[in-house]
Every structure is written in C-alpha cells, then in structure tokens.
Amino acid sequence: MASDDRYQNRIKLLQGTLDMLILRTLQWGPEHGHGIGLAIRNTSQDVLQVEHGSLYPALHRLRKQGLIEAEWKTTENKQRARYYRLTGKGKKMLAAEESRWNRMVEAIGRVMRPA
Amino acid sequence: MPVLRGLFNRSQEERELDEEMRFHLAAEAQLRIDRGEPADSAERSALRDFGNVTLAREVTRDMWGWGALERAAQDLRFAARMLRKNVAFTAVALAALTLGIGATTAMFSVVYSVLLKPMQFPEPDRLAMVWERQPSGRHNVVQTHNFLDWRSRNRSFLNIAAYVSVPANLSGDGDPVQVPGLRVTAGIFEILGVPPVLGRTIRPEDDAVGAPAVAVLSNGLWQRRLGGRADALGRKVLVNGAACEIIGVMPAGFAVPSQTADVYLPMQFDLAHPGRGRNYRTVARLKPNVSLAAAQADMQDVAAQLAQERPDDNYRWSAFWGPAAGACYIN
Numbered sequence: 001m002a003s004d005d006r007y008q009n010r011i012k013l014l015q016g017t018l019d020m021l022i023l024r025t026l027q028w029g030p031e032h033g034h035g036i037g038l039a040i041r042n043t044s045q046d047v048l049q050v051e052h053g054s055l056y057p058a059l060h061r062l063r064k065q066g067l068i069e070a071e072w073k074t075t076e077n078k079q080r081a082r083y084y085r086l087t088g089k090g091k092k093m094l095a096a097e098e099s100r101w102n103r104m105v106e107a108i109g110r111v112m113r114p115a
Numbered sequence: 116m117p118v119l120r121g122l123f124n125r126s127q128e129e130r131e132l133d134e135e136m137r138f139h140l141a142a143e144a145q146l147r148i149d150r151g152e153p154a155d156s157a158e159r160s161a162l163r164d165f166g167n168v169t170l171a172r173e174v175t176r177d178m179w180g181w182g183a184l185e186r187a188a189q190d191l192r193f194a195a196r197m198l199r200k201n202v203a204f205t206a207v208a209l210a211a212l213t214l215g216i217g218a219t220t221a222m223f224s225v226v227y228s229v230l231l232k233p234m235q236f237p238e239p240d241r242l243a244m245v246w247e248r249q250p251s252g253r254h255n256v257v258q259t260h261n262f263l264d265w266r267s268r269n270r271s272f273l274n275i276a277a278y279v280s281v282p283a284n285l286s287g288d289g290d291p292v293q294v295p296g297l298r299v300t301a302g303i304f305e306i307l308g309v310p311p312v313l314g315r316t317i318r319p320e321d322d323a324v325g326a327p328a329v330a331v332l333s334n335g336l337w338q339r340r341l342g343g344r345a346d347a348l349g350r351k352v353l354v355n356g357a358a359c360e361i362i363g364v365m366p367a368g369f370a371v372p373s374q375t376a377d378v379y380l381p382m383q384f385d386l387a388h389p390g391r392g393r394n395y396r397t398v399a400r401l402k403p404n405v406s407l408a409a410a411q412a413d414m415q416d417v418a419a420q421l422a423q424e425r426p427d428d429n430y431r432w433s434a435f436w437g438p439a440a441g442a443c444y445i446n
Contacts, residue, residue, distance in 0.1 A: 033135055034142040052139060053166030056132065057174045064178065072131075079142075082135045 018050065018058050019067075020101060023086065023094040026068060032081040033059060059084060067093050132175055140165060237308035241401045244372060245275060245414060247393060250431040257397050258428065259389040261421055265397070265434070268417045271410035275399035276303035278371055283378040287353035289340055296354070297376035300384075304331075306400045307371065313337075314348045314363035321362075322381040329381065330359035334367040336377035354378055372398055391428055411435065 025031060025039045036059075037052045062068045067090035073083045086094070140161045147157035162168070176185070198205045236242060246254035247261065257265075262277045269275065276299060283296030301322040304311070311331065321329050330352060332341075341347040341361075351358040359380070370376070374396070401410055418434035 032138070034139040037139075038146075051166040052143070052164055053168065053171035056136065056171050057178060060132075060175045060178050077145075079138060080134065081138045081142075082131065 018054065019062060020094070020097045021050075022055070022058060022062060022084075023067065023090055023097065026084055026086045026090070027094065030071070030073075030083040030085040032075070032083050034081075036084070062090070066090075129176070132172060136165075136168060136172070140168075241403075242307070242372075243399050243401065243407070243410070245397045245399050246435060248418070248433040248435045254435065256393050257395045258391060258393045259384055259395070260391070260425070261418075261429070261434075262395055262397055263384065263386075263389070264421055265414070265417055268420070269399075269410075269413055271402060271405045271413045272399040273402050274302045274306050275397055276300045276306050277382060277395035277397045278303060278374065279382075279395050280374055280376065281380070282355075283376075283380075284355050285340070285352060285378070286356070287351070287358075294336060294377035295375060296378040296380060297371065297374060298380050298382045299371070300382045303371065303398065304365075306398055308400075309366065309369050311363035312366045313345065314361070316363050317379065317381050322383055324383050324385055326381070326383070328354075328357050328359040329362045330354055331363040331365060331379040332361060333365055333369065333375075333377040333379075337364045352378075354380065372396070 021040050022036055025036050025043075028039075031039065033055050034052070037050055037055055040050050059068070059070075063070055063084070066087060068084045069087055070082050070084050072080055075081050140158070143161035143164060144154075144157045147160055148154055152160065165171070245257070245265065247257050249255050257277065259277075262275075266275050278297050278299040281296045281298055282293055284293050285291060299317060301317050301319040304316040310316075312334065314331075316331055317329065320326060332347075332352075337343055337347060340352075341350075347361050347364070350361050352361055353359075365379075401407070405413075414434040418429070418432065422429040422432055
C-alpha cells in the first residue's frame with residue numbers, strides 16, 4: 001500500500017524526536033493527545049508543526065513499550081478524554097534520551113562552529 | 116486465552132481510539148472557534164492539521180499486531196460476496212470440488228484397503244527377527260553356517276527361516292522383466308502364518324539341493340503375468356534362465372518382514388560349501404510356552420557354543436533379536 005508507506009516513512013523520520021518530545025511534555029503532568037500536540041506547538045513557538053495524526057501511533061507505541069500509561073478522565077469542559085502519564089520506565093528513558101540529545105546538539109554545534 | 120481476550124479487547128481498543136481522535140478534532144476546532152474562526156472553517160482546519168484520519172487509525176491498529184489478519188479477513192469477506200453474486204459460477208465450482216474430493220476419497224479408500232493397508236501376521240508378538248550380534252553390539256545379518264546351527268540347536272522356536280533378496284529375471288511367456296525375488300528356507304510361510312491362496316508353499320523337500328525347481332508367486336505377479344488364472348499352477352516360468360514350476364500363489368498384500376518380492380524360490384543351501392559370508396535375515400516363531408527372555412538366553416547359549424567351535428568366524432559374536440511385529444508391514 002503506497003499511501004501507507006508514505007505515512008510510515010514520515011513517522012519514521014520523526015520517530016525518535018517525536019517520542020522524546022512526547023515524553024518531555026508529559027513530564028509536566030498527565031495530558032491528552034490534543035494537549036500534547038498543543039504543548040509541542042506552543043513551547044516550540046510554532047516552529048515544530050507536528051501533524052497531529054502522527055501523535056496517536058506514537059502514543060500507542062510508547063504505551064506498548066511501557067513508557068507511558070493511559071487513563072480515561074473528564075476534562076474541565078466535561079468531555080471524556082484519554083490522558084497519558086509517564087511511567088517510571090518512561091522517566092528513565094526520557095533522561096537517557098535527553099542526555100543523548102544534548103550530546104548530539106553539542107557535537108553538531110562544535111562541527112558547525114569550530115572554536 | 117490471551118488470543119481470545121485480544122480479539123475482544125480489539126473492538127474496545129478501536130472504539131477508544133476513535134473516541135480519542137474525535138475528541139482531538141473537537142478540541143482543536145473549539146480552540147480555533149475561541150480564537151474567532153468561523154465554525155465550519157475551524158473544523159476544516161482541525162482536520163487539515165490532523166492529517167489523514169483513516170491512515171492514522173490504520174497505522175495505530177497495525178501496532179496492535181492484527182493488521183495482516185484483518186486484511187486476510189477482508190479478502191475472505193470479499194471472496195464470499197463475489198461467490199454469492201455469481202451463483203452459477205459458484206454452483207459449478209462447488210460441484211467440481213465435491214465430485215473431485217468425493218472421487219478421490221472413494222478411490223483412496225479402495226486403494227488403501229486393497230493395496231496399502233498393513234496386514235497383521237497372526238500372533239505377531241510370537242514372531243521375532245533373530246540377528247547376529249557384532250562384537251560392537253550392533254546387529255548383523257546371519258551367516259549360512261550359523262543359521263543352520265541355530266535351526267538345529269535351539270530349543271525355543273517352532274521354526275526359524277532365513278531369507279535373502281535376489282533379482283529375478285523372468286522370461287518365457289510374455290516380455291522379459293526383472294522383478295524382486297526372494298530365496299527362502301522351507302517353513303517361512305508357516306512361521307509367518309500366512310497360507311497361499313492357491314496351491315502350496317515351499318516344503319523341506321523343495322529346499323534340498325538338486326530338488327526340482329519350484330517357485331511361489333506374489334498375487335500381483337500372478338495377476339499381471341498370468342491373468343490371475345487358476346491353471347497357472349503347474350506351469351513353468353523361466354527365472355534367471357531356469358524353468359521353475361509354479362506351485363503356489365500368496366494372497367494380495369503378503370510380504371516377509373521388511374522385504375517385498377514377486378517370486379519366492381527355495382534357498383537350497385549348498386551344505387558342502389556353505390560359505391562364510393553373512394547374508395541372511397532370519398525370522399522365527401516362538402514355541403507356545405517359551406518366553407521371549409528364555410528364548411533370548413537360549414540363543415545366547417547357542418551363539419556362545421558357535422563362538423567356541425568356530426572362533427575364526429564367531430569370536431566375540433553373539434545372537435540377539437528384535438520383535439518382528441514392527442517390521443511386519445505388508446504391502
């Protein structure tokens with residue numbers, strides 16, 4: 001299925017980063033899918049345009065890996081929404097991802113702007 | 116059953132995913148309306164931001180590990196719909212399948228019962244294959260001289276017989292052909308407990324050197340070569356150039372343990388020059404009141420005597436046996 005491949009390629013491109021961004025967003029507390037998308041958009045000051053559809057496969061993947069947990073709750077507007085929360089394993093993974101990310105940024109920075 | 120639970124959770128998961136996505140789109144649209152966007156444009160923008168809803172659902176579903184199964188089920192449902200639509204085609208295909216399977220089953224049933232079904236020898240647990248035992252402990256086919264001494268000295272068997280396969284070139288009436296043949300000592304058919312369907316089997320007097328040449332035929336060869344006629348008895352068939360009188364025909368499906376043959380000839384050991392090679396399989400039937408263990412001990416005694424008497428051939432050799440029942444498939 002050609003359209004499938006196109007979509008999955010896109011997810012694959014984003015995958016590592018998107019997972020990290022989701023975990024990072026959840027560090028501030030449980031949030032539903034839409035809230036996660038908003039937070040990424042807002043905190044990146046609209047630079048990172050995450051196609052919201054790609055959030056859900058990522059959320060399910062993270063849930064399958066045991067990095068996050070899901071729970072149905074009611075929002076302030078009395079709507080049912082599925083909230084996601086970091087697990088202990090997820091917190092550890094986030095820390096690891098973060099330090100890896102920092103090392104990478106540092107290394108790329110050194111290459112781009114040699115001292 | 117985790118599989119079943121997975122199946123039921125399945126639709127639950129799907130419902131939840133749908134609800135989650137619906138919530139997402141509604142929340143996004145509301146957000147835009149709050150910013151002052153008109154309602155219909157807000158909904159469109161929400162959808163655009165989300166991307167392809169169906170694709171997101173499918174990719175997520177694939178993650179649950181049911182994607183391939185789901186697609187196969189879809190294909191099946193499609194096939195069923197198409198079959199229902201083309202009634203005539205379905206009827207013809209179904210009829211062809213029914214007839215094909217039915218005919219094949221019927222044919223196999225007949226072939227199985229007539230040709231393939233293993234035939235049990237009477238009282239197979241009283242039958243045994245007797246082997247020589249190498250110094251290494253492995254079993255071995257039997258030497259002429261040793262077989263003759265086993266036969267005359269044992270106290271456990273009603274009888275013991277030796278056999279060896281030989282090619283049999285048939286000529287005379289009909290086309291010359293080579294068929295599997297078997298040289299057997301007298302009494303083997305009685306040991307196995309299978310009488311001929313026609314005529315008689317090989318007697319001790321047939322098995323003496325210089326006796327008139329005789330042959331017992333398999334049922335298959337009798338049918339193929341002699342048309343299954345009763346007057347085949349007494350006729351001559353040329354086996355390896357020697358004219359042998361046909362004295363008997365075995366029932367369909369008969370074979371000695373582990374060896375099939377179309378022509379059975381008397382062994383006619385040359386007692387003056389028995390030879391020292393080990394060539395023969397032997398099969399024996401126990402006397403009614405003798406246990407397997409007693410017969411085994413008896414054979415070891417006999418073998419020990421032979422090891423002393425002919426150490427050149429038998430030093431550290433012995434005899435042992437295995438059940439023949441397992442080897443007695445017949446076809």
